[in-house]
Amino acid sequence: MRAAPRLLLLFGTRPEAIKMAPVIAALRRRRGLELRIASTGQHGTLLDGALAALELAPDVDLRLMRAGQPHRQLLGAMIDAVGALLAEERPARLVVQGDTSTAWAGAMAANLCGVPVAHVEAGLRSGDLAAPRPEEGWRKAITAVTDCHLAPTAVAAAALAAENVRPDAIHVTGNSGVDSVLAMVARVAATPALGGAVAPFVAAASDRRIVTVTLHRREQGQAAVARVAQAIAVLARRDDVAIALLTHPAPASRALAHRLAREPRVTLFPPLDYPAMVRLLAMSHLLLTDSGGLQEEAPALDLPVLVLRDTTERPEGVMAGCARLVGTDPARIVATATWLLDQSAAHAAMARARNPYGDGRAGDRIAAVIARLHGG
Secondary structure, eight states, X not given: OOOOOEEEEEEOSHHHHHHHHHXXXXXXXXXXXXXXXXXXXXXXXXXXXXXXXXXXXXXXXXOOOOTXXXXXXXHHHHHHHXXXXXXXXXXXXXXXXXXXXXXXXXXXXXXXXXXXXXXXXXXXXXXXXXXXXXXXXXXXXXXXXXXXXXXXXXXXXXXXXXXXXXXXXXEEOOOHHHXXXXXXXXXXXXXXXXXXXXXXXXXXXXXXXXXXXXXXXXXXOHXXXXXXXXXHHHHTTOTTEXXXXXXXXXXXXXHHXXXXXXXXXXXXXXXXXXXXXXXXXHHOSEEEEOOHHHHHHHHHTTOOEEEOSSOOSXXXXXXXXXXXXXXXXXHHHHHHHHHHHHOHHHHHHHHTSOOTTOOSOHXXXXXXXXXXXXXX
């Protein structure tokens, strides 16, 4: 009897785990495939919290992060460790997600080992190698060694086609992050204790509108952080809003928190677990962020997004009308946020715009494509 093809699914960051969880669940529902789940541990405790919330445990935990480890050493360790794992597991395919160091190193190791690669969330492009850096370069490099490109949208698929990727290797699936956020909304609604970390803030906000803010991209320098802080301080003077500033270990986030720590109407949150994050977003009136994943999740929650970047590899939200690029100019941030806070029709138009990132069934579509490649 022929052994079932083995698939190795690799992640290392919190966003990767969130977006891979629906794919893993869908593949597990299919017969004729053997799944092995591996983690590099790139996000440490942030990843551990997400895995607990998703009820997901890797079969192999490489635990490659070290305190004070230079990025170049981490990349080398990842390629070495994933290469050794591929030699041991001998999978028919490696599945990676997104544009992280884990995804890049995994794809490069697979290429060295002659293992085919499937890339979940393929085709995202900003057109600027410096924004975001290094992710834009990682995405293009992964594409070069991939033979199964799982594009979340038609825009992403078109970007791949423009780079001469074979049409039969491109599959439009939707974004699996939408699957996860919709599933978590349902879980939080059914179990109110989930996401309890934000319950006191939500209750205290009462009839004020919640404006959630995140900033963590490495390309956000001190000048950009100062400009965003200036804008948030102005918005915080309104007596009809409650500002939730979500912190992150990244330098930009720590710097923004430091600048706004004494603002009486700004509440700082430590990194939230996934249920609490989803609960807060679901209760928010407006989101200001430079996060890529939140640009995808917010439209699924009918939450207008102001993107604190000058470019985005997720232009679909801007095109659909559920997101606006505002950069880090204080006047532009304040003016656009004020418009959405004061003009209910403008807010409703963004909140009701069609979600361009998916319908919550991307995991099933991705699993179907991968299964077809391996007779499952």
